[in-house]
Amino acid sequence: MRGQPPSALQSSAARCLLIPIYEIRFFGDLRLMTKTQPAPPHISNTDQTLVLSSLEHDQLVGVKKQHIPRRHFNGPELVVLWALRLYLLFMMAVVAYQVWTAAH
């Protein structure tokens, strides 16, 4: 692998992606997915190849529509978050008071 240009490595990695290139080329099939789905943009074959060789899989706009799984806070984390939230609310009231006194 060493000595190969990164573009070659990325191109090689692109071949392992979930979407085979021949499937992406036939946008007519994708249009049939749902009636409400907007028509996919027209992208030339050259550009498709460039995208797959230059971008990482999770950089694709389509992939980024997937949500990252949620995590839940533990007790101490919740205490810190609420404490800071109360701190911010209190300090905003202080700032408002200062503006009010300055204005009068």
Added chain:
Amino acid sequence: MSQPMKPVATEAEVVITHEDVDRAHDRSRVSAARSQRGFSSKARLLWLLAGPGVLVMLGENDGPSMLSYAATGAKFGIGFFLPFVALTFCMAIVVQEMTVRLGAATHRGHAELIFDRFGPFWGWFSMIDLGIGNFLTLITEFIAIRAGLGFFGVRPWIAILISLVILYGALMSHRYWTWERITLAAAVFNLIFIPVALMAHPSWHSVGHAFITWQPLPGFNKDTLLIVLADIGATVTPWMLFFQQSATVDKGMTIKDIRFGRIDTVLGAALATAAAIATILATAPLFAHQMTADNFQAAEFAQALQPIIGRYGASLFALGMVEAGIVAAITISTSSAYAFGEVTHKPHSLNLPMGEGKSFYAVLTLCAAAAAAIVLIPGLPLVYVVLIVNVVAVLAMPPALVFLFMLVNDKEIMGDLVSPPWANVLSTAVVFILTAAGVLFGISIIAPNIFAALGGK
């Protein structure tokens, strides 16, 4: 080696868009530069990858920030605040570096990560903080532009119109790369404060002494505390976190680019520090001449400096204020638009054609236009917005930093790119410093007698 967790897409969900194609063009140039060896290819790589860090740091040297630095120089002269301002930029580097890593590892914006990972309840809290802070700051940017161009006799509505035309002009390319280069070119003019400082003929011996000894120290009172808070708020604010992470993602930076992202951030901080210190040095003669600058606005500083540095120097100072306002208006309204798109899952990229990114460009332009319109309303007491905007930024930072801290230490999304222990110690220290500064400010307002008892006033 632990890899960051990636969402798995099904085949039907992936459609290549124009945004992907534009980003791929930018990335192919990076790949080509990286495949070559030698100094020139490294320099080209830096040229291609620099941007978000320099923009965020010079963008934060905005209207109210430059006003804070000018007030610092006029009230305290050359002393403690020179190394203090340099220290605040070190804090900014610690914080902003985390956003580079987050963006490169997850390819997600900051608002999107908070919503996805912590849920909408906490997500909306952070969005409200960002929205209020951004809008108040945007108003102050247009105040700075109006005041700066007012020095040259330009009418307020023409000044605002010029700034909006520049802001929308940068967007017209619908390419992140072009937008970034135009904004960078404008941001470099922030260094205009350096020749202004040289015209003020500062005592370099005093400057060296101040950096080595941090003296003379200012008195411990409410005014000093307000300046301390304003100077901190001039370097670390919530919009910077959202902007740099989103810009890193929009630029298409990956894990391989983190080193250059760090260089970009440090370079931006160095340039911004130079401009900030130059502003303090430029207004330090006002302190030496014992001029009261308590309620000075941008143009008034320029007018007050005119007898000392001449008409040419004062004009440069006023132009610097205009530049600071315009660049910050561009970056802050962009940060609002990115955050809105990330939260609503609408397309959000500067690579989007107008037709595909209607909501993104609408939020960006409406934010700027609304703030600009407010500045034109006659009789509004906008001076209070200028006075409190940096203080509000400091107060809103600790909650924002805790979210950042939790995200950047989340092994499931960051893999091996989680923060090392020393970085966690530094970022925790930044949270404590900001919180303590906020608490002291609150005490100074609610119980000023405590300050009097400590020897202040």
